[in-house]
Amino acid sequence: MKELTFGTLIAVFEEIFGRGLFWTMVALALLVTAAYLYVLIRDRAMSMRKFLWAQLSMPFGAILAVIFVQQMTHSGLRDIGGPIDVIVLLGVAVLGAVGSAILVYTVQSLLRPPRSGQNP
């Protein structure tokens, strides 16, 4: 690769998913993140009960993300060939875990906002 700038990276992602889908996904990710920040600020607290469910969803998110990437790329665990591969695999898993945790927490908070005065 000649140069890896932020612009090149955006161009590459646009090409992988198509311009429409990529920016839709970015918009969705931003929307979920914004909703997450919104419920945190609105509630002025983290609900440990909701956070527990969010944490419980993390392993599933991690595994689903890894399976998704492997399915999309005709590959499997046997293809892990070196340290960088393990790092990439863990990175995908972490992204899936964090993504699912944020999603699960936000959805719960939006559906069941805490009643005022209730101890979260």
Add this chain to the structure above:
Amino acid sequence: MTGRDDFRPSRRGVLSFALAGAVTAGLGVRAAQASRIATKARIIIIGAGAGGTALANRLVQRLDGAQITLIDPRAQHLYQPGLSLVAAGLKPANYVVSKTTDWLPSGVTLIAEAAAAIDPLAKTVSTEKGQKLDYDFLVVAPGLVLDHGAIQGFSLDMVGKDGIGALYAGPEYAARTWQAASKFTEEGGIGLFARPETEMKCAGAPLKHTFLLDDIASRGGAKGKYEMHYTCPQTALFSVPIVAEKVRMLFAERGVATYYGHTLKSIDPGRKTARFETAAPDPATGEMVKSTTEMPYDYLHVIPPQRAPEVIRQSGLSWADKWTDQGWVECDMKTLRHLRYPEIFALGDVAGVPKGKTAASVKWQVPVIEDHLVAALQGREGTEIYDGYTSCPLITRVGRAMLVEFDYHNNLVPSFPGVIAPLEELWISWLMKEVALKATYNAMLRGRA
């Protein structure tokens, strides 16, 4: 819990990050537009493949008022790095196909005809339908031609039947190659793989096809019932010695028998045999002794000799003393500028340089030609240098590849030293080939990478 409402910093952080991004993006656009050069130059690019298209897009961004004309009869644009994946059943044929016009910027003219003649003295290009165009600068990027006729007994209509494959010939032939190859990976037998004695595009492709079929056969119905035989006219498996050694070790590990000094000359599809011209040093005198030999096959992969298009060879642009049977354009290996006609550049497969018949090379050649062409318009000398950069995600099985990058000097020039080892079979290198490469290629076509 305490500190529950400490989220304002992140809100501010998000905002400032977004702002920084917007500012950076804006600056980039302004910088590019500020350096546009007003010119009335007539620039002709023969060929709207990877090289011609990428260069046209970049020139449009750099020049204001230039007359840029592309000459190419092909309505289809082919993403050729994908052909290996099509021929292994991993992608459909349409994965590599798009329209030539999809990638061209507004403000350029496409003449959908073949170039018939180039007169470098009068500075004109004639098309097959008789148009005659004058140029101030000419970039020849027509690609190369596959000389299938050079293999006696072979014709393209055989591809896909009776165990014959030829993935270079295009998306349909690559898909038909998989029809023949998949039969081999299910039923087994003798797989025979060849490559030509001429320069060729992507010298890694014959190796990839061998590795992929071996992997698929070893997991399919042919497991334990097949043999792999790899032949090449050269004395090594790859032009870069350190890579050749690595491939030699991998072939030994996988049980792929290797035959050096074997040039495919003819095939007999009825008897399922291929005839090779062989060259081997005489043990006593050390002289090369030529002979012929026949080898049987159940699956044969044919890659024909490759040459510059006829229009290039007829126009007197080729080297007179090098590659005389192939006709590659005589040009400076660092600037790609023609050695006798400074207003002509050679780009991509057709360039007469020791390495670089890949899309990755084109990516590095385009900015060099752009620099020297724009500099010439401004009456100065360009400074960019092409040092032979070539990249080959050398697939070693479904799910793994080696990200081999090298230059004219046979040095490895890894893009990610210490992170992605060039001679290790890695999943990440496979991911690059399968997912990121086409995206990078398309970004390059648009002049953005």
